[in-house]
Amino acid sequence: MFETDRLSVRLWDEADQERAFDLYSRWEVAKWLGSAPRALETPAEAAALVERCRARSADPRYGVWAVQRRDTGTVVGSVLLMPLPGEDGSGDGEVEVEVGWHLHPDSWGHGFATEAARGALAKGFADGLTEIRALVRPGNAPSTAVCRRLGMAATGRTGRWYGVEMESFRIGRDG
DSSP, X not given: OEEOSSEEEEOOOGGGHHHHHHHHTOHHHHTTSSSSOOOOOSHHHHHHHHHHHHHHTSSTTOEEEEEEETTTOOEEEEEEEEEOTTOOSOSSSOOOEEXXXXXXXXXXXXXXXXXXXXXXXXXXXXXTOSEEXXXXXXXXXXXXXXXXXXXXXXXXXXXXXXTSOEEEEEEETTO
């Protein structure tokens, strides 16, 4: 997919299932995700998650990708660049796209989320997007800080996507 100074962003694969389970079975990660947060309970759920991530990455413009440290090979989490719900990316109009990140707690505080998201933004803009959004659950101060470091502008709370109120941020191709 792409590389940054410290990270390789690639498809999730079968060998990543154990790390995916370790990441997504943690409530401190899962509580910020989706419309009905739930931590994974079994390794089989992690296998299914990896397959869903791979399927969501079939269109090379979009995906939910593994973020791997280049120096150690450790998968630190996920970065995503996906059309928001209700957008299929197949029309002629502008598709509303979200950037997001989910990192393992052992990788928090190292700038990996900002670095991976910055790479995803660059990829999206290189692929022709003119605007990208981020949606953050209220109270998720670390992700709000990532949005600010990325230069994203806060656009207020919205319940438009995922059926839950989120803080919305946006950035245009020109910053």
